[in-house]
Amino acid sequence: MSPTRPPTPGPGRAHPVPDRHPHHDEDLRVTHRPTRTTTPAHGTRSARRTSPAPAGPPRASSAWRAGDDPGRRQFVDVGPLRLEGGGRLPAVRMAYETWGTLAPDASNAVLVLHALTGDSHVTGDAGPGHPTPGWWSTLIGPGAAIDTDRWFVVAPNVLGGCQGSTGPSSDAPDGRPWGSRFPQLTVRDQVAAELRVADALGVDTWALVVGASMGGQRALEWAVTAPERVARLAAIATSAQTSGDQIASFHTQLTALAADPRYRGGDYYDAPDGEGPHVGLGLARQIAHQTYRSAVELDQRFGRIPQGGEEPLAGGRFAVQSYLDHHGDKLARRFDANTYAALTRSMITHDLGRDRGGVEAALATITADTLVIAVDSDRLFLPAQSARVADGVPGARPLRTLRTPYGHDGFLIEHDQLAPWVREHLATPPHGER
Numbered sequence: 001m002s003p004t005r006p007p008t009p010g011p012g013r014a015h016p017v018p019d020r021h022p023h024h025d026e027d028l029r030v031t032h033r034p035t036r037t038t039t040p041a042h043g044t045r046s047a048r049r050t051s052p053a054p055a056g057p058p059r060a061s062s063a064w065r066a067g068d069d070p071g072r073r074q075f076v077d078v079g080p081l082r083l084e085g086g087g088r089l090p091a092v093r094m095a096y097e098t099w100g101t102l103a104p105d106a107s108n109a110v111l112v113l114h115a116l117t118g119d120s121h122v123t124g125d126a127g128p129g130h131p132t133p134g135w136w137s138t139l140i141g142p143g144a145a146i147d148t149d150r151w152f153v154v155a156p157n158v159l160g161g162c163q164g165s166t167g168p169s170s171d172a173p174d175g176r177p178w179g180s181r182f183p184q185l186t187v188r189d190q191v192a193a194e195l196r197v198a199d200a201l202g203v204d205t206w207a208l209v210v211g212a213s214m215g216g217q218r219a220l221e222w223a224v225t226a227p228e229r230v231a232r233l234a235a236i237a238t239s240a241q242t243s244g245d246q247i248a249s250f251h252t253q254l255t256a257l258a259a260d261p262r263y264r265g266g267d268y269y270d271a272p273d274g275e276g277p278h279v280g281l282g283l284a285r286q287i288a289h290q291t292y293r294s295a296v297e298l299d300q301r302f303g304r305i306p307q308g309g310e311e312p313l314a315g316g317r318f319a320v321q322s323y324l325d326h327h328g329d330k331l332a333r334r335f336d337a338n339t340y341a342a343l344t345r346s347m348i349t350h351d352l353g354r355d356r357g358g359v360e361a362a363l364a365t366i367t368a369d370t371l372v373i374a375v376d377s378d379r380l381f382l383p384a385q386s387a388r389v390a391d392g393v394p395g396a397r398p399l400r401t402l403r404t405p406y407g408h409d410g411f412l413i414e415h416d417q418l419a420p421w422v423r424e425h426l427a428t429p430p431h432g433e434r
Contacts, residue, residue: 057275058273058278059273059333060269060270061169061269061336061338062162062336063163063336063339064129065169070164071121071127071128073157074097075096075164076094076197077093078094079092079196083183083186090173092196093164093170095161095163095165096120097122097155099122099124099148099152100149100152106203106205108207109152109203109207110151110153110154110208110209111155111194111203111222112215113156113194113216113219114135114155114158114211114215115211115213115214115215116214116288116343118135120157122136123137123139123148132334135412139415144419151208151426154203160185162335165193169269177269179267179338184346185342185343187346187349191222191226204229205231207232208234209232209234210236210422211238212237213237213238214238216236216238216381217347219235224356224362224365227367227368230367231368232368232425232426233369234370235372236372237373237402237408238381239350240359240362241353242348243382246381249291250345253340254284256280257283257284257341258280260277263277266338266341276332276337277337278329279332281337282329285340286324286327289324289327291407293406294377294378294405296377302319305318305319307321359392363393366394367394367431370393372386372387372390372393372399373402374401375404375408377406378407378408380408386399387399397425402414402418
Protein backbone atom coordinates (compact mmCIF):
# COMPACT_ATOMS: atom_id res chain seq x y z
CA MET A 1 0.00 0.00 0.00
CA SER A 2 2.83 2.40 -0.75
CA PRO A 3 2.24 5.56 -2.77
CA THR A 4 3.38 5.29 -6.36
CA ARG A 5 3.46 7.37 -9.51
CA PRO A 6 2.43 5.56 -12.70
CA PRO A 7 4.59 5.84 -15.77
CA THR A 8 4.25 9.10 -17.66
CA PRO A 9 4.02 8.74 -21.46
CA GLY A 10 6.47 9.44 -23.72
CA PRO A 11 -24.32 34.99 -21.09
CA GLY A 12 -25.54 37.98 -22.41
CA ARG A 13 -25.70 41.20 -20.47
CA ALA A 14 -25.95 40.52 -16.79
CA HIS A 15 -24.95 41.73 -13.36
CA PRO A 16 -21.28 41.05 -12.56
CA VAL A 17 -21.84 38.21 -10.10
CA PRO A 18 -19.00 35.69 -9.73
CA ASP A 19 -19.56 32.13 -10.91
CA ARG A 20 -16.72 30.76 -8.85
CA HIS A 21 -14.10 32.27 -6.61
CA PRO A 22 -13.97 36.05 -6.99
CA HIS A 23 -10.40 35.52 -8.17
CA HIS A 24 -7.58 33.03 -8.22
CA ASP A 25 -4.25 33.96 -6.75
CA GLU A 26 -1.96 33.69 -9.73
CA ASP A 27 1.12 33.83 -7.49
CA LEU A 28 -0.05 30.95 -5.28
CA ARG A 29 2.54 28.22 -5.33
CA VAL A 30 2.53 24.75 -3.85
CA THR A 31 5.05 23.97 -1.17
CA HIS A 32 6.85 20.78 -0.24
CA ARG A 33 6.21 17.16 -0.96
CA PRO A 34 5.19 15.09 2.07
CA THR A 35 8.02 13.87 4.24
CA ARG A 36 6.29 10.63 5.28
CA THR A 37 5.46 9.28 1.83
CA THR A 38 7.83 7.44 -0.41
CA THR A 39 7.50 8.33 -4.09
CA PRO A 40 5.64 11.49 -5.10
CA ALA A 41 3.75 10.58 -7.90
CA HIS A 42 -9.84 20.58 -10.48
CA GLY A 43 -12.21 23.66 -9.39
CA THR A 44 -15.43 25.15 -8.61
CA ARG A 45 -18.53 24.36 -10.49
CA SER A 46 -18.22 27.18 -12.96
CA ALA A 47 -16.09 30.06 -14.16
CA ARG A 48 -17.23 33.37 -15.57
CA ARG A 49 -17.16 33.14 -19.31
CA THR A 50 -14.44 35.53 -20.33
CA SER A 51 -13.14 33.61 -23.33
CA PRO A 52 -14.72 31.71 -26.22
CA ALA A 53 -15.96 28.19 -25.67
CA PRO A 54 -13.44 25.46 -26.57
CA ALA A 55 -13.40 24.71 -30.27
CA GLY A 56 -14.27 21.33 -31.66
CA PRO A 57 -16.46 18.50 -30.41
CA PRO A 58 -15.98 17.24 -26.83
CA ARG A 59 -14.27 13.94 -26.21
CA ALA A 60 -16.45 11.00 -25.25
CA SER A 61 -14.96 11.29 -21.77
CA SER A 62 -12.68 13.89 -20.25
CA ALA A 63 -11.52 11.54 -17.51
CA TRP A 64 -7.85 11.51 -16.57
CA ARG A 65 -6.42 8.20 -17.78
CA ALA A 66 -3.23 6.35 -16.97
CA GLY A 67 -0.60 7.73 -19.33
CA ASP A 68 -1.88 11.31 -19.12
CA ASP A 69 0.31 13.95 -17.48
CA PRO A 70 -0.10 13.37 -13.71
CA GLY A 71 0.59 16.98 -12.79
CA ARG A 72 0.83 17.17 -8.99
CA ARG A 73 -1.10 13.95 -8.46
CA GLN A 74 0.36 11.19 -6.34
CA PHE A 75 -1.04 7.67 -6.28
CA VAL A 76 -1.41 4.88 -3.79
CA ASP A 77 -2.65 1.36 -4.46
CA VAL A 78 -4.83 0.35 -1.51
CA GLY A 79 -5.76 -3.17 -2.57
CA PRO A 80 -9.18 -4.81 -2.99
CA LEU A 81 -12.26 -3.26 -1.44
CA ARG A 82 -15.52 -4.96 -0.49
CA LEU A 83 -18.40 -2.59 -0.96
CA GLU A 84 -21.31 -1.85 1.32
CA GLY A 85 -23.84 -2.84 -1.33
CA GLY A 86 -22.26 -6.27 -1.78
CA GLY A 87 -19.98 -5.62 -4.75
CA ARG A 88 -16.21 -5.72 -4.82
CA LEU A 89 -13.41 -3.81 -6.45
CA PRO A 90 -10.45 -6.16 -6.89
CA ALA A 91 -7.87 -3.37 -6.94
CA VAL A 92 -8.22 0.27 -5.95
CA ARG A 93 -5.86 3.10 -6.80
CA MET A 94 -6.38 6.47 -5.14
CA ALA A 95 -5.05 9.75 -6.54
CA TYR A 96 -4.34 12.63 -4.19
CA GLU A 97 -2.36 15.85 -3.86
CA THR A 98 -0.53 17.27 -0.88
CA TRP A 99 0.75 20.67 0.21
CA GLY A 100 3.04 21.50 3.11
CA THR A 101 5.23 19.20 5.18
CA LEU A 102 4.03 16.44 7.47
CA ALA A 103 5.27 16.90 11.04
CA PRO A 104 7.45 14.12 12.49
CA ASP A 105 4.57 13.07 14.72
CA ALA A 106 2.02 13.51 11.88
CA SER A 107 0.01 15.88 14.09
CA ASN A 108 -0.54 18.61 11.47
CA ALA A 109 -2.43 16.70 8.76
CA VAL A 110 -5.62 18.19 7.29
CA LEU A 111 -7.94 16.22 5.00
CA VAL A 112 -9.89 18.22 2.38
CA LEU A 113 -12.77 16.46 0.62
CA HIS A 114 -14.14 17.74 -2.68
CA ALA A 115 -17.69 18.08 -3.98
CA LEU A 116 -19.37 16.27 -6.88
CA THR A 117 -17.37 17.54 -9.86
CA GLY A 118 -14.28 18.67 -7.98
CA ASP A 119 -11.03 16.76 -7.68
CA SER A 120 -7.74 16.70 -5.82
CA HIS A 121 -6.50 20.02 -7.25
CA VAL A 122 -7.71 22.10 -4.34
CA THR A 123 -5.23 24.94 -4.63
CA GLY A 124 -2.73 26.22 -7.15
CA ASP A 125 -2.65 27.26 -10.76
CA ALA A 126 -3.87 25.43 -13.81
CA GLY A 127 -1.07 23.69 -15.63
CA PRO A 128 0.07 20.35 -17.05
CA GLY A 129 -2.31 17.68 -15.82
CA HIS A 130 -4.62 20.27 -14.23
CA PRO A 131 -6.75 22.13 -16.77
CA THR A 132 -8.46 24.25 -14.11
CA PRO A 133 -7.07 26.21 -11.14
CA GLY A 134 -7.56 25.05 -7.58
CA TRP A 135 -11.17 25.25 -6.48
CA TRP A 136 -10.44 26.45 -2.91
CA SER A 137 -7.29 28.53 -3.43
CA THR A 138 -8.86 31.32 -1.41
CA LEU A 139 -9.01 29.05 1.65
CA ILE A 140 -5.88 26.89 1.33
CA GLY A 141 -2.28 27.94 0.73
CA PRO A 142 0.63 29.80 2.34
CA GLY A 143 -0.80 32.27 4.86
CA ALA A 144 -4.40 31.26 4.09
CA ALA A 145 -6.99 30.05 6.61
CA ILE A 146 -5.62 26.54 6.15
CA ASP A 147 -2.01 27.67 6.05
CA THR A 148 0.17 25.22 4.14
CA ASP A 149 3.22 26.70 5.88
CA ARG A 150 1.76 25.21 9.08
CA TRP A 151 -0.52 22.36 7.98
CA PHE A 152 0.07 19.33 5.80
CA VAL A 153 -2.96 19.28 3.49
CA VAL A 154 -4.12 16.12 1.72
CA ALA A 155 -6.85 16.17 -0.93
CA PRO A 156 -7.84 12.83 -2.50
CA ASN A 157 -9.84 12.37 -5.65
CA VAL A 158 -12.91 10.48 -4.44
CA LEU A 159 -13.30 6.76 -5.10
CA GLY A 160 -15.46 6.59 -8.24
CA GLY A 161 -13.97 9.84 -9.50
CA CYS A 162 -12.47 10.50 -12.90
CA GLN A 163 -9.27 12.33 -12.02
CA GLY A 164 -6.93 9.49 -11.13
CA SER A 165 -8.76 7.43 -8.51
CA THR A 166 -10.40 4.15 -9.46
CA GLY A 167 -13.71 4.85 -11.13
CA PRO A 168 -15.87 3.86 -14.10
CA SER A 169 -13.31 5.18 -16.60
CA SER A 170 -10.49 3.13 -15.05
CA ASP A 171 -9.41 -0.16 -16.53
CA ALA A 172 -11.04 -3.25 -15.06
CA PRO A 173 -8.97 -6.45 -14.64
CA ASP A 174 -9.67 -7.37 -18.28
CA GLY A 175 -7.94 -4.18 -19.46
CA ARG A 176 -11.12 -2.46 -20.66
CA PRO A 177 -12.76 0.50 -18.88
CA TRP A 178 -15.24 -0.55 -16.22
CA GLY A 179 -18.05 1.45 -17.84
CA SER A 180 -21.46 -0.07 -17.10
CA ARG A 181 -19.84 -2.84 -15.05
CA PHE A 182 -18.63 -0.47 -12.34
CA PRO A 183 -20.30 -1.39 -9.04
CA GLN A 184 -22.49 0.92 -7.00
CA LEU A 185 -20.63 2.91 -4.37
CA THR A 186 -21.75 4.51 -1.14
CA VAL A 187 -20.24 7.33 0.87
CA ARG A 188 -19.01 4.71 3.33
CA ASP A 189 -17.14 2.92 0.55
CA GLN A 190 -15.47 6.18 -0.40
CA VAL A 191 -14.39 6.81 3.18
CA ALA A 192 -13.13 3.23 3.50
CA ALA A 193 -10.76 3.92 0.59
CA GLU A 194 -9.70 7.26 2.09
CA LEU A 195 -8.91 5.53 5.40
CA ARG A 196 -6.38 3.41 3.53
CA VAL A 197 -4.82 6.53 2.03
CA ALA A 198 -4.39 7.89 5.55
CA ASP A 199 -2.76 4.62 6.60
CA ALA A 200 -0.35 4.79 3.68
CA LEU A 201 0.61 8.36 4.56
CA GLY A 202 1.17 7.48 8.20
CA VAL A 203 -1.62 9.75 9.46
CA ASP A 204 -3.29 8.24 12.52
CA THR A 205 -5.41 11.29 13.37
CA TRP A 206 -6.41 14.22 11.18
CA ALA A 207 -6.11 17.62 12.85
CA LEU A 208 -9.09 18.59 10.68
CA VAL A 209 -11.37 16.86 8.21
CA VAL A 210 -13.20 19.46 6.13
CA GLY A 211 -15.64 19.11 3.26
CA ALA A 212 -18.58 20.86 1.67
CA SER A 213 -21.58 19.50 -0.22
CA MET A 214 -20.77 15.88 -1.20
CA GLY A 215 -17.40 16.38 0.51
CA GLY A 216 -19.24 17.32 3.69
CA GLN A 217 -21.13 14.02 3.55
CA ARG A 218 -17.81 12.18 3.49
CA ALA A 219 -16.45 14.37 6.30
CA LEU A 220 -19.40 13.39 8.50
CA GLU A 221 -18.95 9.73 7.58
CA TRP A 222 -15.27 9.95 8.55
CA ALA A 223 -16.23 11.30 11.99
CA VAL A 224 -18.66 8.41 12.58
CA THR A 225 -16.68 5.57 10.97
CA ALA A 226 -13.36 6.49 12.62
CA PRO A 227 -14.05 8.95 15.44
CA GLU A 228 -10.64 8.37 17.01
CA ARG A 229 -8.97 9.58 13.79
CA VAL A 230 -10.74 12.95 13.50
CA ALA A 231 -9.73 15.65 15.99
CA ARG A 232 -11.66 18.47 14.33
CA LEU A 233 -14.50 18.37 11.82
CA ALA A 234 -15.87 21.09 9.54
CA ALA A 235 -19.05 20.17 7.68
CA ILE A 236 -20.14 22.86 5.25
CA ALA A 237 -23.42 23.14 3.30
CA THR A 238 -24.14 19.43 3.63
CA SER A 239 -26.40 16.88 5.28
CA ALA A 240 -26.36 13.76 7.41
CA GLN A 241 -29.03 12.14 5.27
CA THR A 242 -30.24 12.83 1.74
CA SER A 243 -33.76 14.29 1.66
CA GLY A 244 -36.64 13.34 -0.62
CA ASP A 245 -36.26 16.64 -2.46
CA GLN A 246 -32.56 16.01 -3.08
CA ILE A 247 -33.24 12.47 -4.27
CA ALA A 248 -35.81 13.85 -6.70
CA SER A 249 -33.33 16.33 -8.14
CA PHE A 250 -30.59 13.72 -8.41
CA HIS A 251 -33.00 11.29 -10.06
CA THR A 252 -33.92 13.76 -12.81
CA GLN A 253 -30.24 14.32 -13.51
CA LEU A 254 -29.58 10.59 -13.83
CA THR A 255 -32.63 10.21 -16.06
CA ALA A 256 -31.43 13.01 -18.35
CA LEU A 257 -28.03 11.37 -18.62
CA ALA A 258 -29.38 7.88 -19.32
CA ALA A 259 -31.83 9.22 -21.93
CA ASP A 260 -28.94 10.31 -24.17
CA PRO A 261 -28.63 7.48 -26.75
CA ARG A 262 -24.90 8.17 -26.88
CA TYR A 263 -24.61 7.17 -23.22
CA ARG A 264 -24.96 3.58 -24.41
CA GLY A 265 -25.77 2.33 -20.94
CA GLY A 266 -22.37 3.57 -19.76
CA ASP A 267 -20.19 1.91 -22.40
CA TYR A 268 -19.13 4.87 -24.54
CA TYR A 269 -15.37 5.11 -23.97
CA ASP A 270 -14.49 3.97 -27.47
CA ALA A 271 -16.76 6.56 -29.10
CA PRO A 272 -15.08 9.20 -31.30
CA ASP A 273 -15.01 12.88 -30.35
CA GLY A 274 -18.50 14.37 -30.46
CA GLU A 275 -20.18 10.97 -30.18
CA GLY A 276 -20.11 10.65 -26.38
CA PRO A 277 -22.97 11.44 -23.97
CA HIS A 278 -22.21 15.14 -23.75
CA VAL A 279 -25.84 16.15 -24.36
CA GLY A 280 -27.14 14.06 -21.47
CA LEU A 281 -24.29 15.09 -19.18
CA GLY A 282 -24.79 18.73 -20.09
CA LEU A 283 -28.51 18.52 -19.38
CA ALA A 284 -27.87 16.83 -16.02
CA ARG A 285 -25.51 19.68 -15.19
CA GLN A 286 -28.09 22.30 -16.14
CA ILE A 287 -30.64 20.71 -13.81
CA ALA A 288 -28.08 20.61 -11.02
CA HIS A 289 -26.81 24.12 -11.62
CA GLN A 290 -30.22 25.58 -10.85
CA THR A 291 -29.87 24.13 -7.34
CA TYR A 292 -26.35 25.52 -6.95
CA ARG A 293 -27.49 29.14 -7.31
CA SER A 294 -30.40 30.94 -5.70
CA ALA A 295 -33.61 32.10 -7.36
CA VAL A 296 -32.89 35.66 -6.21
CA GLU A 297 -29.45 35.68 -7.80
CA LEU A 298 -30.61 34.26 -11.13
CA ASP A 299 -33.46 36.74 -11.31
CA GLN A 300 -31.36 39.75 -10.32
CA ARG A 301 -28.48 38.73 -12.51
CA PHE A 302 -30.35 37.69 -15.65
CA GLY A 303 -34.05 38.41 -15.27
CA ARG A 304 -35.63 38.38 -18.71
CA ILE A 305 -32.68 39.84 -20.57
CA PRO A 306 -32.30 38.28 -24.06
CA GLN A 307 -29.01 36.64 -24.93
CA GLY A 308 -26.95 38.98 -27.09
CA GLY A 309 -28.70 39.58 -30.40
CA GLU A 310 -31.12 36.67 -29.97
CA GLU A 311 -34.88 37.25 -29.95
CA PRO A 312 -36.81 34.83 -27.70
CA LEU A 313 -40.04 35.43 -29.64
CA ALA A 314 -38.22 34.19 -32.74
CA GLY A 315 -36.78 31.10 -31.09
CA GLY A 316 -33.80 32.79 -29.48
CA ARG A 317 -32.69 32.40 -25.89
CA PHE A 318 -32.81 34.50 -22.79
CA ALA A 319 -29.43 35.14 -21.16
CA VAL A 320 -30.13 32.68 -18.35
CA GLN A 321 -30.72 29.95 -20.94
CA SER A 322 -27.36 30.72 -22.54
CA TYR A 323 -25.76 30.64 -19.09
CA LEU A 324 -27.06 27.13 -18.44
CA ASP A 325 -26.13 25.95 -21.93
CA HIS A 326 -22.60 27.18 -21.34
CA HIS A 327 -22.19 25.36 -18.05
CA GLY A 328 -23.64 22.16 -19.44
CA ASP A 329 -21.17 22.23 -22.32
CA LYS A 330 -18.31 23.18 -20.04
CA LEU A 331 -18.79 20.19 -17.74
CA ALA A 332 -19.06 17.80 -20.71
CA ARG A 333 -15.59 18.99 -21.74
CA ARG A 334 -13.90 18.33 -18.39
CA PHE A 335 -15.71 15.43 -16.71
CA ASP A 336 -16.94 11.88 -17.20
CA ALA A 337 -20.61 10.93 -17.48
CA ASN A 338 -20.28 7.61 -15.66
CA THR A 339 -18.49 9.28 -12.76
CA TYR A 340 -21.26 11.86 -12.59
CA ALA A 341 -23.77 9.00 -12.35
CA ALA A 342 -21.77 6.95 -9.83
CA LEU A 343 -21.19 9.86 -7.47
CA THR A 344 -24.77 11.08 -7.78
CA ARG A 345 -26.00 7.61 -6.81
CA SER A 346 -23.68 7.64 -3.80
CA MET A 347 -25.33 10.87 -2.66
CA ILE A 348 -28.81 9.43 -3.19
CA THR A 349 -28.03 6.57 -0.78
CA HIS A 350 -26.21 8.75 1.78
CA ASP A 351 -27.58 8.10 5.26
CA LEU A 352 -25.30 8.52 8.26
CA GLY A 353 -27.78 6.60 10.41
CA ARG A 354 -28.13 3.51 8.23
CA ASP A 355 -27.66 0.41 10.42
CA ARG A 356 -26.60 2.69 13.27
CA GLY A 357 -29.95 3.33 14.94
CA GLY A 358 -30.79 6.46 12.94
CA VAL A 359 -29.19 9.80 12.21
CA GLU A 360 -29.34 11.22 15.72
CA ALA A 361 -27.78 8.08 17.18
CA ALA A 362 -24.96 8.27 14.63
CA LEU A 363 -24.33 11.96 15.21
CA ALA A 364 -24.16 11.32 18.95
CA THR A 365 -21.09 9.11 18.41
CA ILE A 366 -19.01 11.94 16.90
CA THR A 367 -16.22 12.98 19.24
CA ALA A 368 -14.50 15.51 16.96
CA ASP A 369 -14.56 19.21 17.79
CA THR A 370 -17.24 20.06 15.23
CA LEU A 371 -17.94 23.21 13.23
CA VAL A 372 -21.05 23.21 11.03
CA ILE A 373 -21.62 25.93 8.44
CA ALA A 374 -24.89 26.51 6.57
CA VAL A 375 -25.60 28.75 3.58
CA ASP A 376 -28.73 30.84 4.12
CA SER A 377 -29.83 30.88 0.45
CA ASP A 378 -28.92 27.23 -0.24
CA ARG A 379 -31.75 25.40 -1.98
CA LEU A 380 -29.84 22.15 -2.45
CA PHE A 381 -28.62 21.49 1.10
CA LEU A 382 -31.09 23.44 3.19
CA PRO A 383 -29.90 25.30 6.32
CA ALA A 384 -32.18 23.07 8.41
CA GLN A 385 -30.04 20.07 7.42
CA SER A 386 -26.92 21.77 8.74
CA ALA A 387 -28.80 22.70 11.92
CA ARG A 388 -29.70 19.05 12.43
CA VAL A 389 -26.02 18.14 12.37
CA ALA A 390 -25.00 20.96 14.72
CA ASP A 391 -27.78 20.02 17.13
CA GLY A 392 -26.93 16.33 17.04
CA VAL A 393 -23.15 16.36 17.58
CA PRO A 394 -22.23 16.50 21.28
CA GLY A 395 -20.41 19.72 22.10
CA ALA A 396 -20.58 21.07 18.54
CA ARG A 397 -19.85 24.75 18.12
CA PRO A 398 -22.84 27.03 17.47
CA LEU A 399 -24.06 26.79 13.89
CA ARG A 400 -22.49 29.36 11.57
CA THR A 401 -24.45 30.69 8.60
CA LEU A 402 -23.01 32.20 5.43
CA ARG A 403 -25.14 35.14 4.30
CA THR A 404 -25.08 35.24 0.52
CA PRO A 405 -27.32 35.65 -2.53
CA TYR A 406 -25.31 33.02 -4.42
CA GLY A 407 -27.01 29.91 -3.02
CA HIS A 408 -25.18 26.64 -2.46
CA ASP A 409 -22.12 27.91 -4.32
CA GLY A 410 -21.66 30.47 -1.56
CA PHE A 411 -19.15 28.13 0.11
CA LEU A 412 -16.92 28.61 -2.95
CA ILE A 413 -17.45 32.36 -3.19
CA GLU A 414 -17.84 33.90 0.27
CA HIS A 415 -14.20 33.65 1.31
CA ASP A 416 -14.37 36.67 3.60
CA GLN A 417 -17.00 34.95 5.74
CA LEU A 418 -15.77 31.37 5.55
CA ALA A 419 -12.03 31.81 6.05
CA PRO A 420 -12.12 33.42 9.54
CA TRP A 421 -14.34 30.63 10.88
CA VAL A 422 -12.08 27.89 9.54
CA ARG A 423 -8.95 29.70 10.75
CA GLU A 424 -10.41 30.07 14.25
CA HIS A 425 -11.45 26.42 14.30
CA LEU A 426 -7.94 25.27 13.49
CA ALA A 427 -6.39 27.70 16.00
CA THR A 428 -8.46 26.35 18.92
CA PRO A 429 -7.25 23.15 20.61
CA PRO A 430 -9.72 20.34 19.96
CA HIS A 431 -11.73 18.55 22.64
CA GLY A 432 -9.52 16.87 25.21
CA GLU A 433 -6.56 19.23 24.68
CA ARG A 434 -7.92 22.36 26.32
